[in-house]
Amino acid sequence: MKAAQFSRFGGPEVLEIVDLPDPHPAPGQIRIVVHAAGINATDCKLRSGLLSFGAGLPQTTGRDVAGIVDELGEGVTDVAIGERVFGVSDDGAGAAELALLTYRAPIPPPLGFVDAAGLPVALETATRSLDQLGVGRGTRLLINGAAGGIGSTAVQLAIARGARVIGTASVANHGYLRLFGAEPATYGEGMSERVRALAPDGLDAALDVAGSGVLAELIDLAGGPENVVTLADFDGAKQHGVRFSSGFQGHAFHALGEIGALIAAGRFWLPVERTYPLDEIAKAHRISEHGHVRGRLVLVIG
Numbered sequence: 001m002k003a004a005q006f007s008r009f010g011g012p013e014v015l016e017i018v019d020l021p022d023p024h025p026a027p028g029q030i031r032i033v034v035h036a037a038g039i040n041a042t043d044c045k046l047r048s049g050l051l052s053f054g055a056g057l058p059q060t061t062g063r064d065v066a067g068i069v070d071e072l073g074e075g076v077t078d079v080a081i082g083e084r085v086f087g088v089s090d091d092g093a094g095a096a097e098l099a100l101l102t103y104r105a106p107i108p109p110p111l112g113f114v115d116a117a118g119l120p121v122a123l124e125t126a127t128r129s130l131d132q133l134g135v136g137r138g139t140r141l142l143i144n145g146a147a148g149g150i151g152s153t154a155v156q157l158a159i160a161r162g163a164r165v166i167g168t169a170s171v172a173n174h175g176y177l178r179l180f181g182a183e184p185a186t187y188g189e190g191m192s193e194r195v196r197a198l199a200p201d202g203l204d205a206a207l208d209v210a211g212s213g214v215l216a217e218l219i220d221l222a223g224g225p226e227n228v229v230t231l232a233d234f235d236g237a238k239q240h241g242v243r244f245s246s247g248f249q250g251h252a253f254h255a256l257g258e259i260g261a262l263i264a265a266g267r268f269w270l271p272v273e274r275t276y277p278l279d280e281i282a283k284a285h286r287i288s289e290h291g292h293v294r295g296r297l298v299l300v301i302g
Contacts, residue, residue: 003096004281007058009049012282022098025073029100032085036117037094038064039284039297047285062095063088066107066116067302086116087256095281095299108260118272118296120256126154127255129229129245133205137162140203142195142221145210146182147173149270149296150231154207155182156268166198176294192217208233215240271295
């Protein structure tokens, strides 16, 4: 099969398309013919060497995938060959013609492969973060960096739980956040004052998606470090006593199978901004790292 791989750490130029042996599922796994694969910030950090899960070189890449089941591992009874599924590729090898999945769910009927491939990591990460913060009905929540894939996912999931959401973003993205039901505030100097003007009675929780060095402000706005979770500022989390969440460690996946009802009700939508063929994965990584992307970037493979 053809797959994206890198043999050294570095910029997007280290990615190459190679021929690898076809994988086969172990017990509990399924294999899919990949039709689309999402691009995530984690993929870029692993490729650059800024993040490591202990894997050596060369490494494959890609976690979000959607496709059609074509092989079942021993003991798998929840899906059938020919079924459309989406999920998280085992071993981060989703940018390929074939992928193995343990954590998966049927694609909700309203979605095609491209839209489904943009969801899994953002959906699971946002869900776990809201769980950690105890977000529910009546929660006053600030999301720093609300216009990206994880941010806009968290906005919609929090509102579906009955929370009031203020989201920071550039002025150009304020209308976009209003579409999801959030109250926008501009980030940068004076952010705290702008947020307080919207919520003079204070906030209950804050989620930092952007990692823009504002944890001290979020702690002050949310009433203490215990009310703040960051997905992007590991050093700041240690410095300020804030919880850092990768979104995955120590949790069982559960959001994939629950999102269909919100989609069917018209209460969840995560736009795909651009698509690329597999052989343009380096371009997609470059845009992911340096562009101001709303929604998701997705590779179209099959």
